[in-house]
Amino acid sequence: MIKGRVWKFGDDISTDLIAPGRYFHLRNDLVKLAEHVLEDAMEDFAKKVQKGDIIVAGKNFGLGSSREHAPRIIKLAGVSCVIARSFARIFYRNAINIGLPLVVLEEVNEIEQGDELSIDLENGTVENITRGRIYKFEPIPDFMMKILREDGITNYIKKYGDFPEVAD
Amino acid sequence: MGKTMTEKIFSEHIGKDVKAGEIIVSRVDVAMVQDGTGPLTIKEFYNMGFKDVKVEKALLFIDHASPSPRKELSNSQNLMREFSKNTSAYLHDVGEGICHQILVEKYVKPGDVVVGADSHTCTSGALGAFATGMGSTDVAIAFGLGKIWFRVPETIKIIVNGQLNDGVYPKDIILEIMRIIKSDGATYKALEFAGDCIEKMSQDDRFTLCNMAVEAGAKTGMIPADEITKEFLESNNRGKDFRKIYSDPDASYETVLEIDASKLEPLVSMPHQVDNVKTISELEKENIKINQVFIGTCTNGRFNDLEVALRILEKNGKNPDVRLIISPASKDVFQKALKEGIIEKFVELGAVVIPPGCGPCVGIHQGVLGDGERVLSTQNRNFKGRMGNPEAEIFLASPATAAATAVTGKITDPRRFL
Ligand code: SF4
Numbered sequence: 349m350i351k352g353r354v355w356k357f358g359d360d361i362s363t364d365l366i367a368p369g370r371y372f373h374l375r376n377d378l379v380k381l382a383e384h385v386l387e388d389a390m391e392d393f394a395k396k397v398q399k400g401d402i403i404v405a406g407k408n409f410g411l412g413s414s415r416e417h418a419p420r421i422i423k424l425a426g427v428s429c430v431i432a433r434s435f436a437r438i439f440y441r442n443a444i445n446i447g448l449p450l451v452v453l454e455e456v457n458e459i460e461q462g463d464e465l466s467i468d469l470e471n472g473t474v475e476n477i478t479r480g481r482i483y484k485f486e487p488i489p490d491f492m493m494k495i496l497r498e499d500g501i502t503n504y505i506k507k508y509g510d511f512p513e514v515a516d
Numbered sequence: 517m518g519k520t521m522t523e524k525i526f527s528e529h530i531g532k533d534v535k536a537g538e539i540i541v542s543r544v545d546v547a548m549v550q551d552g553t554g555p556l557t558i559k560e561f562y563n564m565g566f567k568d569v570k571v572e573k574a575l576l577f578i579d580h581a582s583p584s585p586r587k588e589l590s591n592s593q594n595l596m597r598e599f600s601k602n603t604s605a606y607l608h609d610v611g612e613g614i615c616h617q618i619l620v621e622k623y624v625k626p627g628d629v630v631v632g633a634d635s636h637t638c639t640s641g642a643l644g645a646f647a648t649g650m651g652s653t654d655v656a657i658a659f660g661l662g663k664i665w666f667r668v669p670e671t672i673k674i675i676v677n678g679q680l681n682d683g684v685y686p687k688d689i690i691l692e693i694m695r696i697i698k699s700d701g702a703t704y705k706a707l708e709f710a711g712d713c714i715e716k717m718s719q720d721d722r723f724t725l726c727n728m729a730v731e732a733g734a735k736t737g738m739i740p741a742d743e744i745t746k747e748f749l750e751s752n753n754r755g756k757d758f759r760k761i762y763s764d765p766d767a768s769y770e771t772v773l774e775i776d777a778s779k780l781e782p783l784v785s786m787p788h789q790v791d792n793v794k795t796i797s798e799l800e801k802e803n804i805k806i807n808q809v810f811i812g813t814c815t816n817g818r819f820n821d822l823e824v825a826l827r828i829l830e831k832n833g834k835n836p837d838v839r840l841i842i843s844p845a846s847k848d849v850f851q852k853a854l855k856e857g858i859i860e861k862f863v864e865l866g867a868v869v870i871p872p873g874c875g876p877c878v879g880i881h882q883g884v885l886g887d888g889e890r891v892l893s894t895q896n897r898n899f900k901g902r903m904g905n906p907e908a909e910i911f912l913a914s915p916a917t918a919a920a921t922a923v924t925g926k927i928t929d930p931r932r933f934l
Pocket residue numbers: 580614615616634636813814815873874877878895896
């Protein structure tokens with residue numbers, strides 16, 4: 349169960365906004381890079397975000413460059429889950445690979461900055477504790493849940509030496 | 517039921533019939549990283565306990581910060597050089613050019629499965645390959661296991677018929693597609709370009725279309741491998757790599773979009789989103805002053821792009837208030853442009869010719885903008901901050917529109933200079 353406070357973002361948050369190109373030289377120092385996470389979308393976000401907080405955004409979150417540093421620094425900053433109306437493909441894949449859970453939810457407009465949420469990934473529910481509402485979402489496919497449960501694909505491969513079984 | 521190109525390529529690779537929607541694990545023919553993503557790939561590669569690469573063509577490119585503008589980047593580039601010495605991965609060092617251009621010149625064959633830790637890996641799809649961008653860790657696994665998982669994408673077919681008018685270019689076709697389907701209109705899908713306009717289009721121009729497939733969220737952009745592909749491979753001494761790849765006539769497509777090329781006019785993508793597209797006639801009225809023009813990148817830094825731009829600039833001269841930056845996409849392109857006298861003419865015109873590579877497209881060097889400045893670039897992306905300064909504005913257009921803009925100092929219709 350994931351529990352946390354909401355930071356609200358709009359549509360089309362690109363990986364250039366999450367991990368700006370001008371900090372290219374910090375890519376090998378993710379802790380330092382994380383001090384700038386999302387700063388072009390919300391000033392001081394990195395300073396204010398608390399461990400366990402949840403990002404809620406509009407459509408096409410993570411579009412643009414394939415830089416895996418983007419989901420990595422979101423996770424490093426303490427964010428426990430990103431909820432969005434939709435995700436760009438490479439970002440989605442990268443986030444699962446590094447163990448950052450993502451939720452695709454249509455009703456993001458009903459969630460406000462500062463709301464407290466509780467997310468059940470296995471059963472596919474988001475509870476807005478502040479507003480007393482429960483939403484259902486399509487659970488993450490089993491193949492990817494197996495990767496998330498090991499906190500990312502690097503751990504999974506280390507442990508099993510291969511990918512999870514694909515259904516035949 | 518017939519198969520799409522994507523379904524054919526994956527069926528071949530895993531030795532059984534696959535359909536869109538399935539999750540599969542496929543062998544990979546080419547896997548690559550660049551200096552922005554490669555250092556993390558190397559770290560994860562060793563983290564997972566791998567010792568050598570298992571892909572026939574495992575490639576490293578130093579093209580983004582190339583040559584390095586800072587010591588931190590120099591150090592991480594050295595990690596890549598070391599990795600290429602300790603494994604059978606091959607490194608293309610500074611000065612050789614942009615990864616996607618070198619991939620199509622030297623490595624990718626029709627029918628290949630290609631993964632790259634760079635979102636514009638889809639460029640190679642123009643050779644009839646399945647080529648897609650992934651993250652650093654995914655490519656580390658592809659390096660180490662020689663295979664990776666995919667969800668076989670559905671295909672959106674884009675039929676482009678008719679002939680482009682003078683002054684209108686393939687870049688305008690892909691901007692028109694962006695205008696119509698938007699930045700998330702093809703998320704998780706493959707785009708396949710077809711129609712008589714595409715059939716006649718040069719291979720160089722086809723790369724421009726496939727390069728920007730990811731800007732619509734697509735997993736890849738593809739064009740059937742045909743006689744034009746064959747000629748391209750032959751001109752790169754790779755004639756033997758050719759084979760025909762195409763979708764079956766009864767393949768199933770998710771949607772089909774039709775575009776009449778003869779109706780298009782030059783288009784410009786406005787800040788800060790690629791799908792924010794306006795026609796040049798609307799924009800000219802607004803008198804938008806431009807400080808810098810950049811012609812290059814994996815989208816439009818090929819020989820024909822430089823030629824088109826020079827033709828306009830040569831006759832009309834460069835506006836003294838515009839900084840004009842030119843970057844050939846690869847060493848091959850650079851050498852050809854040198855031989856044909858194109859580079860010399862650009863220099864005479866007052867342009868700055870920078871080495872083959874990504875140049876200012878990444879926002880760390882070779883043309884970072886000042887606050888409130890505007891650039892018109894032939895690249896594929898204009899997100900806020902993309903070129904290093906969130907206080908600057910990026911406009912995207914064809915090399916011809918870029919050249920016309922460099923002539924006048926404001927966004928200008930290239931058809932004025934035909
Ligand atoms: S030229 Fe620009 S878009 Fe192309 S690979 Fe380089 S940084 Fe990426």
